[in-house]
Amino acid sequence: MIGPKKVTREEKMEIAYSIANQVLERYGSQVQAIGIYGSLARKSDGLFSDIEIKCILNSLDESFNYEWTAGDWKAEVNFESAEDIMEEAITVEEDWPLTHGQFFDILPVYDPEDFFHELKTKANSVARSIFKEAICRTLIEEMYEYIGKLRNIEMNGPHTFLPILAMEIATAGAMILGLHNKQVFTTSAQVLPEALSLTDKPEGFEVLCELVMSGNLSNPQHIIAICENYWDSLLKWSSQHGYQIECSTVIPL
Structure with missing residues (x-):
C-alpha cells in the first residue's frame, strides 16, 4: 500500500x-x-x-x-x-x-x-523599512479585505464561511507579528502557537487565536465580535508602531 x-x-x-x-x-x-x-x-x-x-x-x-x-x-x-x-x-x-x-x-x-x-x-541583512512596508501591505491587502467580508456576512450571510474567515484573520495577524519581530515560523501547523509566544501583541489576538485553535467556531455572533475587537485593537497597535493605512481618493501612482 x-x-x-x-x-x-x-x-x-x-x-x-x-x-x-x-x-x-x-x-x-x-x-x-x-x-x-x-x-x-x-x-x-x-x-x-x-x-x-x-x-x-x-x-x-x-x-x-x-x-x-x-x-x-x-x-x-x-x-x-x-x-x-x-x-x-x-x-x-x-x-x-x-x-x-x-x-x-x-x-x-x-x-x-x-x-x-x-x-x-x-x-x-534586510532593512527594517522593508518589513514595515510589508506590514502596511498586509493591513490593506489582507486584513482590510477580511473585515469587509466579515461585515458583509454579518449583514447578509451566509455564516458558513465565518470559521474559515476567522482562521484567515488569525493567520494574517500572526504574519504581521512575525514581520514586526523579524521572526520566522517553523511550519504552518505552528504559526498561531509560535505567534502567541511573541511579545508586544495587539489586544484581542490571543483570544482570536484561542478561538481558532479550540475549533469552537459554531457561534456566528461570537466569531464576529472577537474578530471586530481584534481589528480595533490591531488598528491601535499599528498606529502606535507607525504602520499606517494610507487613505486616498485617487490612484496612488
Whole structure:
C-alpha cells in the first residue's frame, strides 16, 4: 500500500544523501551547493515528514522542482540558480514569516564554497523599512479585505464561511507579528502557537487565536465580535508602531 509510512530520521538522511549524489552525478560541475531544508534540517521531523532539498546550480535559466513518492516516503527537490535564490532571500512579502525559515536553517550536504552561510547572511541583512512596508501591505491587502467580508456576512450571510474567515484573520495577524519581530515560523501547523509566544501583541489576538485553535467556531455572533475587537485593537497597535493605512481618493501612482 502507498504510504506515507514510518521512516526514521536516520533513514530519511540516507535517502537525502542518495538524492544529492544523484544530482551531483547528473549535473556535475554545474552544482554549486546542495542542502536539506524544512523539518529534517531543523531536526524536528516526524516519522511521516517529507524530505526537502535545495540544489543550487551555477547556470540556470529557470527554476524547477520535482516532487514524487517512492511509496513509503515523499521528497521535494528544488533547483534554483544562485542569483535567483539570493534575490528571493531578500524579498519580503506578506507571508515572509512562513516562507523564509528555509534560508536560516538549511543543512548543507554539499557546499564547498559555504554558499548557504552567505545565503543566511543575505537574508538577515534586510532593512527594517522593508518589513514595515510589508506590514502596511498586509493591513490593506489582507486584513482590510477580511473585515469587509466579515461585515458583509454579518449583514447578509451566509455564516458558513465565518470559521474559515476567522482562521484567515488569525493567520494574517500572526504574519504581521512575525514581520514586526523579524521572526520566522517553523511550519504552518505552528504559526498561531509560535505567534502567541511573541511579545508586544495587539489586544484581542490571543483570544482570536484561542478561538481558532479550540475549533469552537459554531457561534456566528461570537466569531464576529472577537474578530471586530481584534481589528480595533490591531488598528491601535499599528498606529502606535507607525504602520499606517494610507487613505486616498485617487490612484496612488
